[in-house]
Amino acid sequence: MLTNRQLQVLQVIVDDFIMSAQPVGSRQISKKEGITFSPATIRNEMADLEELGFLEKTHTSSGRVPSEKGYRFYVDHLLKPQIITTNEIHKIQSVFQDRIMETEQVIRKSATILSELTSYTSILLGPDVQLHKVKRFSIVPLTADSAVAIIVTDNGHVENRIFSLPSDFSPSDIEKVVNILNERLIGVPLEQLQMKLELETAAVIKQHLGTYDGLLSSLIDVTAHQSEGKIFYGGKTNMFNQPEFHDINKVRMLMELMEKTTQIQSIFPMNQSGIQIRIGSENNHLAMEECSVITASYSVGEGQSGSIAIIGPTRMDYRRVVALLDFMSGDLTRQLTQKPR
Amino acid sequence: MLTNRQLQVLQVIVDDFIMSAQPVGSRQISKKEGITFSPATIRNEMADLEELGFLEKTHTSSGRVPSEKGYRFYVDHLLKPQIITTNEIHKIQSVFQDRIMETEQVIRKSATILSELTSYTSILLGPDVQLHKVKRFSIVPLTADSAVAIIVTDNGHVENRIFSLPSDFSPSDIEKVVNILNERLIGVPLEQLQMKLELETAAVIKQHLGTYDGLLSSLIDVTAHQSEGKIFYGGKTNMFNQPEFHDINKVRMLMELMEKTTQIQSIFPMNQSGIQIRIGSENNHLAMEECSVITASYSVGEGQSGSIAIIGPTRMDYRRVVALLDFMSGDLTRQLTQKPR
DNA sequence: TGTTAGCACTCACTTAAGAAGAGTGCTAAT
DNA sequence: ATTAGCACTCTTCTTAAGTGAGTGCTAACA
Numbered sequence: 001m002l003t004n005r006q007l008q009v010l011q012v013i014v015d016d017f018i019m020s021a022q023p024v025g026s027r028q029i030s031k032k033e034g035i036t037f038s039p040a041t042i043r044n045e046m047a048d049l050e051e052l053g054f055l056e057k058t059h060t061s062s063g064r065v066p067s068e069k070g071y072r073f074y075v076d077h078l079l080k081p082q083i084i085t086t087n088e089i090h091k092i093q094s095v096f097q098d099r100i101m102e103t104e105q106v107i108r109k110s111a112t113i114l115s116e117l118t119s120y121t122s123i124l125l126g127p128d129v130q131l132h133k134v135k136r137f138s139i140v141p142l143t144a145d146s147a148v149a150i151i152v153t154d155n156g157h158v159e160n161r162i163f164s165l166p167s168d169f170s171p172s173d174i175e176k177v178v179n180i181l182n183e184r185l186i187g188v189p190l191e192q193l194q195m196k197l198e199l200e201t202a203a204v205i206k207q208h209l210g211t212y213d214g215l216l217s218s219l220i221d222v223t224a225h226q227s228e229g230k231i232f233y234g235g236k237t238n239m240f241n242q243p244e245f246h247d248i249n250k251v252r253m254l255m256e257l258m259e260k261t262t263q264i265q266s267i268f269p270m271n272q273s274g275i276q277i278r279i280g281s282e283n284n285h286l287a288m289e290e291c292s293v294i295t296a297s298y299s300v301g302e303g304q305s306g307s308i309a310i311i312g313p314t315r316m317d318y319r320r321v322v323a324l325l326d327f328m329s330g331d332l333t334r335q336l337t338q339k340p341r
Numbered sequence: 342m343l344t345n346r347q348l349q350v351l352q353v354i355v356d357d358f359i360m361s362a363q364p365v366g367s368r369q370i371s372k373k374e375g376i377t378f379s380p381a382t383i384r385n386e387m388a389d390l391e392e393l394g395f396l397e398k399t400h401t402s403s404g405r406v407p408s409e410k411g412y413r414f415y416v417d418h419l420l421k422p423q424i425i426t427t428n429e430i431h432k433i434q435s436v437f438q439d440r441i442m443e444t445e446q447v448i449r450k451s452a453t454i455l456s457e458l459t460s461y462t463s464i465l466l467g468p469d470v471q472l473h474k475v476k477r478f479s480i481v482p483l484t485a486d487s488a489v490a491i492i493v494t495d496n497g498h499v500e501n502r503i504f505s506l507p508s509d510f511s512p513s514d515i516e517k518v519v520n521i522l523n524e525r526l527i528g529v530p531l532e533q534l535q536m537k538l539e540l541e542t543a544a545v546i547k548q549h550l551g552t553y554d555g556l557l558s559s560l561i562d563v564t565a566h567q568s569e570g571k572i573f574y575g576g577k578t579n580m581f582n583q584p585e586f587h588d589i590n591k592v593r594m595l596m597e598l599m600e601k602t603t604q605i606q607s608i609f610p611m612n613q614s615g616i617q618i619r620i621g622s623e624n625n626h627l628a629m630e631e632c633s634v635i636t637a638s639y640s641v642g643e644g645q646s647g648s649i650a651i652i653g654p655t656r657m658d659y660r661r662v663v664a665l666l667d668f669m670s671g672d673l674t675r676q677l678t679q680k681p682r
Numbered sequence: 683t684g685t686t687a688g689c690a691c692t693c694a695c696t697t698a699a700g701a702a703g704a705g706t707g708c709t710a711a712t
Numbered sequence: 713a714t715t716a717g718c719a720c721t722c723t724t725c726t727t728a729a730g731t732g733a734g735t736g737c738t739a740a741c742a
Binding site for chain 4: 023025026027039040043044046047057060061062063
């Protein structure tokens with residue numbers, strides 16, 4: 001168990017290092033307000049804290065730097081919630097000010113604002129389209145042998161895909177198919193669409209139109225390649241401003257990571273609500289060994305949810321980012337749920 | 342006018358520097374095959390070439406490096422067309438191998454392949470949607486006071502946008518409007534849509550439905566915010582591999598440039614066909630003072646066209662990039678025009 | 683017993699100086 | 713006109729010494 005004084009020293013060191021990015025020395029600490037004991041005493045405490053694994057030195061005679069364990073402790077026990085300013089609130093709420101109605105636009109703008117507010121990089125995961133429900137099907141023929149299938153979901157999202165038509169397919173056939181689809185599949189969540197189509201609707205279509213295997217497989221194909229939750233970034237280049245990322249290779253690895261959608265998906269914890277903080281190697285990713293990721297989630301109506309993340313150096317301003325993410329996720333949930341989309 | 346020997350020396354220097362990124366010395370040149378004269382002679386020629394502005398030194402006693410003017414001359418007069426390998430041809434053509442039909446997917450994949458092939462950064466501008474013609478309108482009501490408008494174009498592109506409905510609007514009203522729109526506006530290019538809507542169709546709608554100013558302005562709004570040609574990148578991080586971009590600030594500026602869509606648009610020459618090469622400061626952009634941009638354009642059917650660009654260091658492999666861009670733009674045009682989309 | 687002053691020691695960082703090497707420009711010989 | 717020879721320049725690498733921030737330990741002190 002840590003003594004009060006040790007807690008105090010740890011807190012000051014982390015706070016100071018977050019601000020300055022420089023190893024913190026005993027003399028420097030002794031000058032902080034609230035610190036009543038001498039550098040020598042602080043050195044003793046620091047030696048203890050280092051022994052316990054909360055602090056590290058960059059070399060034998062440098063000041064101390066928080067270790068991952070130090071950050072973890074700080075985040076778990078020393079993080080006092082911060083109140084965000086009305087200015088920040090206004091800025092976050094400005095996402096909705098000009099009545100944008102597409103969820104996608106809202107998320108995109110949120111990403112930008114969040115990165116501007118934090119000066120870190122933001123990653124927003126769009127709400128999971130898989131849970132949207134079909135509102136309307138339509139098929140628009142383009143040429144003799146191709147057409148575009150369009151699926152509108154209950155919150156106004158539009159999926160579309162071009163597919164090839166069997167050669168002997170008439171406009172009235174298309175109309176029939178569209179009617180069948182709209183009769184049978186409205187209200188079905190996208191994730192179940194393919195299954196329903198194959199198991200239930202296929203038979204009906206065959207019955208009404210003879211066997212149109214080509215069309216069916218095309219339709220199934222259409223439903224198979226639904227886009228997953230899209231990813232939006234804000235402030236990708238903000239990393240360049242962090243002194244710990246003046247090393248080309250670190251920035252490069254991060255940038256490369258962000259180009260790979262599959263890898264980025266994996267930094268979001270599954271099925272976790274509330275604010276999650278992952279520090280350094282907790283991210284299980286080489287490129288992010290010196291990064292922390294703070295995630296929150298928002299939801300649209302019941303069930304559908306997306307995620308917000310801020311990725312910054314382990315030395316990031318946890319207090320502020322947590323407060324901002326907390327508010328923004330709440331605001332997004334509130335606003336996106338309010339108006340049915 | 343340059344002598345034959347000067348041309349030869351300039352060619353060797355540029356070729357060598359493109360490969361090695363190191364200043365080229367007289368001794369090194371004298372060892373190249375085809376060079377029959379001594380280092381001393383070469384030094385004399387180099388002094389002349391420098392005086393003429395084609396070469397530069399990095400310091401008093403370094404080897405020579407091509408100047409911008411040198412590259413320009415090289416590109417204009419010394420660039421012998423290169424034949425691309427069948428391997429490269431296959432790779433480029435693989436874009437179409439799995440019968441992707443969405444133009445957007447094709448472009449996206451092309452960007453990736455081009456960056457892999459060149460190890461530079463590729464930027465592809467999607468074909469200009471403004472010239473697509475309306476194939477079908479539809480409006481799908483979402484809630485009592487909102488609906489999504491969908492425009493399908495003749496090549497299968499789908500635009501959609503949520504808008505608010507006047508409060509006293511019935512489903513049958515919507516049907517009427519959709520019918521009117523489809524009767525009047527099919528075949529109209531997107532760029533003229535707003536104008537036609539305001540000038541011609543508005544009156545018809547009013548006549549049939551009484552004055553629905555709210556709806557009209559919403560519809561006009563829908564057509565106003567058409568997405569411009571989208572931008573796709575390939576190999577954004579390839580720049581990190583170029584030795585001249587080991588400087589953090591240069592990479593940062595480039596990355597920031599690529600985040601700004603408006604600025605990126607401006608690197609594409611307007612209304613130019615064929616291969617265009619812009620070297621260094623010819624790009625009129627601070628971030629690209631040490632970059633060259635090679636652009637080509639492709640077209641989809643008649644009229645609509647998009648652009649391809651490769652951005653790399655001024656020291657880029659012009660021969661190869663020109664050959665690849667030339668082939669790819671031709672292939673894209675051929676394939677995208679072939680099947681009506 | 684906990685706290686603190688004092689001091690030797692460590693290590694990164696900076697500056698200076700010298701040595702090596704690549705390449706040039708000029709002059710004189712071919 | 714071409715080229716060999718040579719002095720000169722400038723970068724880069726290495727070594728050495730000096731500086732300063734910060735520590736750990738010991739001994740004195742409250």
